[in-house]
Amino acid sequence: MPAVKKLAPEIVAAFQRKKFTTPILGVTSGKGGVGKTTVAVNLACNLADHGYKVALIDADVDAPNAALLLGIALENPEPVSIGMPEVNTERCTGCGLCIDACRLNALFLPKGGTPLLLGQCNGCEACFLVCPEDAFTRKARMVGSTYCTASCGLTLFTGELTPTAEESAGVVKALKARAFRQAAEFDLFIVDTSPGTHCNVIFALEGADLVLAVTELSPLGAHDLELILSLLDIFAIPSRVVVNRAEPPGTTEPIHAIAALHHTRVQATLPLDDSLVKSYVEAVPVIRMFPQSSCALIFSELAEAVAKELAI
Amino acid sequence: MKLCITATGKDLSARVDPRFGRAPYFLLVDTETLHCEAVANPASATGQGAGIKAAQILTDRGVTAVLTGTVGPNAVEALQAAGIKTYEGVDPGDTAQEAIDRFKQGTFSASSAVSPRGGCGQGLGFGRKDGLGRGWGRCRP
Numbered sequence: 001m002p003a004v005k006k007l008a009p010e011i012v013a014a015f016q017r018k019k020f021t022t023p024i025l026g027v028t029s030g031k032g033g034v035g036k037t038t039v040a041v042n043l044a045c046n047l048a049d050h051g052y053k054v055a056l057i058d059a060d061v062d063a064p065n066a067a068l069l070l071g072i073a074l075e076n077p078e079p080v081s082i083g084m085p086e087v088n089t090e091r092c093t094g095c096g097l098c099i100d101a102c103r104l105n106a107l108f109l110p111k112g113g114t115p116l117l118l119g120q121c122n123g124c125e126a127c128f129l130v131c132p133e134d135a136f137t138r139k140a141r142m143v144g145s146t147y148c149t150a151s152c153g154l155t156l157f158t159g160e161l162t163p164t165a166e167e168s169a170g171v172v173k174a175l176k177a178r179a180f181r182q183a184a185e186f187d188l189f190i191v192d193t194s195p196g197t198h199c200n201v202i203f204a205l206e207g208a209d210l211v212l213a214v215t216e217l218s219p220l221g222a223h224d225l226e227l228i229l230s231l232l233d234i235f236a237i238p239s240r241v242v243v244n245r246a247e248p249p250g251t252t253e254p255i256h257a258i259a260a261l262h263h264t265r266v267q268a269t270l271p272l273d274d275s276l277v278k279s280y281v282e283a284v285p286v287i288r289m290f291p292q293s294s295c296a297l298i299f300s301e302l303a304e305a306v307a308k309e310l311a312i
Numbered sequence: 313m314k315l316c317i318t319a320t321g322k323d324l325s326a327r328v329d330p331r332f333g334r335a336p337y338f339l340l341v342d343t344e345t346l347h348c349e350a351v352a353n354p355a356s357a358t359g360q361g362a363g364i365k366a367a368q369i370l371t372d373r374g375v376t377a378v379l380t381g382t383v384g385p386n387a388v389e390a391l392q393a394a395g396i397k398t399y400e401g402v403d404p405g406d407t408a409q410e411a412i413d414r415f416k417q418g419t420f421s422a423s424s425a426v427s428p429r430g431g432c433g434q435g436l437g438f439g440r441k442d443g444l445g446r447g448w449g450r451c452r453p
Contacts, residue, residue, distance in 0.1 A: 099368060102361075103359075103360075104359075104360045104361050105355065105358060105360060105361025105362065105364045105365040105368075106360075106361055106364065107364075108364050108367060108368055108371075108389075108390040108393060108394075109368065109371070110371060110390075110393045110394045110395075111371055111372075111374075111394065113393070116389075116390075116393055118364050118386045118389050118390055118393075119360065119361040119364050119386050120360065120361070
């Protein structure tokens, strides 16, 4: 277990800050495939069915699939672009300031020529800032798309990274910005993240008031739960653990121990349930397809607990 | 000809370094007089774009040819844009002096776009991206 990094309180405060009052529930996990999206979709549907205005943000931009679980087609695409520098060769004097400013060494200046963009540019625009001749113009490079789909009684915001693009975190940011512009219309945001503890996950969880860390009982699940809870500790985000596929019964001890270690607790334990698998295949959330199944009842309780905790 | 040899040390007795952008030193050698100037490579520990940075340093120093092991795809483009000839395939076991001797015997031939994108150069590119560089690229929105 690596030593937990301490962040300056200003950074933590900035991370938790948001410009609206609508609460944000994060649904995340260290390990992939543990059921984040299943949890997020069922909570969103349950709360929507109870009359809450819910926005579900699918921020797993590398593999967004909440729409698949809801059985809906994505609508209202908007491109996400970053600005790439393009040199106006008539203005450029070849001074080379942009070459020194580029942290990624992406620009090359041939002798007597003007800068060429040869390496990978992440759109930071430092070259624009340092250029005394104002010789750079922005050329958009599309790195992904966002979608806004109103269906099934809720609003789904989906982010999608363009294959081969690296700017996942940028797409997550653009997606959240799009959803948050409409914050006044919603009672709750549910943000479904990528698995892991990397920058996409961090950006997705920025501003969250409460986070559900989903896990399974396997050693992999336990190990990665430890990681994600450590991340949540670093940013001081309140969390609860949701155990999925809890089979056989009685083996949840290690998960409870990890949760306790991080001063949190297991809020819900979902058994292996055929109805969940059937609903998954049919692309209808279990809470709507089999409302009396054990899983659906647990989701209802969880939704109620979340609504109470977030005071919506 | 002002020839740059990528090397592990500061003089001609040092071993060559087959990596172009990551070599710790560039030995700038006048092939007529054998006068040698060593330039420390600040890009050897750079996260991303070491090859382009290295090409920039050589361009600014008026180098006309490079003798090294392999040049990555981005650096190939930079060197071509700068009109610097590239000679690849030095033996990492050789000292810089031995490499120059072989060079003078005509062992190496100038390559044009030896490491095309998607070709054998891809291996190098991949290594660069999966290192620190990749972390940077992804983490900055």
